[in-house]
Amino acid sequence: MAIDADTVRRVAKLAHIRQPQDRLEPLAAELSEILAWIEQLNEVDVTEVEPMTSAVAFPLPMREDIVTDGGDAGVVLANAPLARDGFFVVPKVVE
Amino acid sequence: MNDLTSLTLKEALDGLAGRRFSSVEITRAHLAAIAAARELNAFVLETPDKALAMAEACDARIAAGDAGPLEGAPLGIKDLFCTNGVRSTAGSRILGDFIPPYESTVTANLWRDGAVMLGKLNMDEFAMGSSNETSAFGPVVNPWKSRGSNRSLSPGGSSGGSAAAVAADMVLGATATDTGGSIRQPASLTGTVGVKPTYGRCSRWGVVAFASSLDQAGPLAKTVEDAAILLASMSGHDPKDSTSLPVEVPDFRHSVGRSVKGLRVGVPKEYRVDPMPPAIEALWTRGVEWLKDAGCEVVEVSLPHTRYALPAYYIIAPAEASSNLARYDGMRYGLRVDGATLDEVYDRTREEGFGPEVKRRILIGTYVLSAGYYDAYYLRALKVRRRIADDFTRAFETVDALITPTAPSAAFGLGDSAADPVAMYLNDIFTVTVNLAGLPAISVPGALDDAGLPLGLQVIGRTLDESTMFSLAGVLEKAAAFRAKPQKWWIR
Numbered sequence: 001m002a003i004d005a006d007t008v009r010r011v012a013k014l015a016h017i018r019q020p021q022d023r024l025e026p027l028a029a030e031l032s033e034i035l036a037w038i039e040q041l042n043e044v045d046v047t048e049v050e051p052m053t054s055a056v057a058f059p060l061p062m063r064e065d066i067v068t069d070g071g072d073a074g075v076v077l078a079n080a081p082l083a084r085d086g087f088f089v090v091p092k093v094v095e
Numbered sequence: 096m097n098d099l100t101s102l103t104l105k106e107a108l109d110g111l112a113g114r115r116f117s118s119v120e121i122t123r124a125h126l127a128a129i130a131a132a133r134e135l136n137a138f139v140l141e142t143p144d145k146a147l148a149m150a151e152a153c154d155a156r157i158a159a160g161d162a163g164p165l166e167g168a169p170l171g172i173k174d175l176f177c178t179n180g181v182r183s184t185a186g187s188r189i190l191g192d193f194i195p196p197y198e199s200t201v202t203a204n205l206w207r208d209g210a211v212m213l214g215k216l217n218m219d220e221f222a223m224g225s226s227n228e229t230s231a232f233g234p235v236v237n238p239w240k241s242r243g244s245n246r247s248l249s250p251g252g253s254s255g256g257s258a259a260a261v262a263a264d265m266v267l268g269a270t271a272t273d274t275g276g277s278i279r280q281p282a283s284l285t286g287t288v289g290v291k292p293t294y295g296r297c298s299r300w301g302v303v304a305f306a307s308s309l310d311q312a313g314p315l316a317k318t319v320e321d322a323a324i325l326l327a328s329m330s331g332h333d334p335k336d337s338t339s340l341p342v343e344v345p346d347f348r349h350s351v352g353r354s355v356k357g358l359r360v361g362v363p364k365e366y367r368v369d370p371m372p373p374a375i376e377a378l379w380t381r382g383v384e385w386l387k388d389a390g391c392e393v394v395e396v397s398l399p400h401t402r403y404a405l406p407a408y409y410i411i412a413p414a415e416a417s418s419n420l421a422r423y424d425g426m427r428y429g430l431r432v433d434g435a436t437l438d439e440v441y442d443r444t445r446e447e448g449f450g451p452e453v454k455r456r457i458l459i460g461t462y463v464l465s466a467g468y469y470d471a472y473y474l475r476a477l478k479v480r481r482r483i484a485d486d487f488t489r490a491f492e493t494v495d496a497l498i499t500p501t502a503p504s505a506a507f508g509l510g511d512s513a514a515d516p517v518a519m520y521l522n523d524i525f526t527v528t529v530n531l532a533g534l535p536a537i538s539v540p541g542a543l544d545d546a547g548l549p550l551g552l553q554v555i556g557r558t559l560d561e562s563t564m565f566s567l568a569g570v571l572e573k574a575a576a577f578r579a580k581p582q583k584w585w586i587r
Contacts, residue, residue: 003295003462007462008458008534009466010463011458011461012458014461014465015417015445015457015458016421016424016438016441016442016445016460017442017444017445017446017449017454017458017460018443018445018446019446027455027458028453030516031455031459031462032458033516033517033575034409034455034516035462035516036207036239036458037406037517038406038408038409038410038472039280039405039406040402041403041406041407041410041475041476041479042475043403044400044475044478044479046475046478046482047280047478049478049481049482050478050481051383051474051478051480051481052166052477052478052480052481052484053308053365053477054306054308054338055294055309055338055530055531056294056295056338056533056558057336057532058295058340059340060335060337060338061334063334069348069523075196076427077429078194078196078430079196079428080426080427080428081165081425081426081428081430081431082431088426088427089435090426090437090440091436091440092241092437093437094270
């Protein structure tokens with residue numbers, strides 16, 4: 001399925017990656033080429049095949065729902081681009 | 096004194112244990128080798144002060160008779176592993192000067208066993224690439240050159256820094272990661288040994304995530320035995336990674352050198368691609384002969400869905416990546432580019448922070464997961480993944496392991512295939528099936544091609560049967576007697 005510039009704009013918005021106007025057409029061409037190559041998967045008969053969601057058949061372990069770590073805001077904030085009074089600083093989202 | 100950097104890890108550990116040299120001495124020798132090879136761009140961060148401090152502590156433990164299995168051995172760490180207090184970038188601008196306040200489990204296991212960290216190794220951005228050219232720090236240069244040519248070659252990727260550092264004797268061994276071939280393909284292109292263990296052998300905790308259902312850590316090393324020693328230390332159950340397997344770790348070292356007489360090894364007929372470079376075909380044939388000489392029975396097997404592995408991978412891996420990389424939002428760590436609104440900060444930060452290949456994969460992943468396409472692409476790819484895994488299950492009913500080439504070519508020139516994403520993706524044609532099926536595999540250097548460049552053979556084992564894989568790899572290594580080393584042209 002070919003992807004057009006509008007689809008690239010929509011997907012880029014979903015992915016939160018700004019794409020300059022002049023990149024939309026070239027990206028549409030690149031992604032279309034990749035997807036055309038992927039289309040060969042349609043040749044495979046997958047009726048009654050269970051999707052494979054984990055690499056090794058092993059049950060996921062359960063554990064007690066208890067706090068095992070945390071309580072160190074200073075460490076958590078150490079790499080923040082902006083932090084104040086023990087909080088991350090983010091752009092204003094509510095007027 | 097012999098050059099301590101020319102030793103294998105095993106030889107170095109024996110020398111350290113026998114007090115023939117100290118950890119500080121062998122660490123200094125490697126730091127000097129790193130400083131002399133900066134042209135290769137294998138390291139993104141050298142940590143000489145930390146290395147020497149760790150080496151001194153190792154020497155004290157050796158003197159006290161308290162040495163661990165890797166005591167005093169200097170290693171390089173792929174920059175995908177978070178290292179406490181040491182900048183970790185995943186080869187991306189978006190992590191900026193991120194300094195993790197924690198240590199990845201795999202590296203913590205290495206330090207527990209006495210290893211010394213020389214620094215952090217270059218890689219494709221977020222491990223997305225097969226040539227090391229997507230790194231924000233620029234490409235790594237392969238220590239190998241074609242005979243009679245001065246052209247810079249790619250060491251492969253994504254663990255190109257790890258492979259180049261091992262091949263150039265800058266480290267005794269290195270950590271690496273493999274999502275579609277990122278340990279084995281660079282091993283093949285640099286004449287080194289690379290292991291991707293069974294999914295779940297090594298903890299993923301503290302390893303920057305690319306595609307979580309495919310990512311596995313493993314070693315790059317000079318010999319099969321060295322790789323076995325490193326993997327034994329790196330492996331082990333970790334409650335902090337729910338997919339880490341709660342199983343015993345065998346001492347893989349004992350598998351190397353063990354007889355393989357009576358083992359049945361399969362040659363998958365679908366791995367004969369068109370066109371197959373004659374040198375790779377010839378090496379594969381020789382590999383089969385080497386195994387027969389060692390008493391193996393070699394039979395042809397069929398893995399009918401092989402050709403669908405790469406297309407399935409290029410849905411599954413980008414889908415998981417688009418989700419994993421959503422965390423880079425400019426709020427909690429790494430790069431932040433200001434904007435008028437919250438959305439604008441997100442959009443600009445991610446535009447500037449990610450390189451073109453990472454953006455491409457995030458866009459593909461977002462597209463295949465978006466409403467209306469999920470079933471047609473993502474769900475179908477997961478079903479094809481099952482069929483690929485079932486192919487292996489059926490093959491392993493009649494054989495104990497498989498032998499294949501590792502990569503479809505020897506090292507290629509930097510810049511050769513960067514313009515064509517699909518051509519670059521085809522580098523992983525022989526390696527990616529194993530990631531989809533969660534199996535262990537190793538690449539062993541087998542021969543030089545006509546241009547004097549190394550080529551690798553791959554052995555694929557059953558789930559959790561690294562032991563048989565190591566035994567077969569040991570036989571191939573011994574029969575191949577691969578002793579070639581790159582000319583150290585960077586030392587003038």
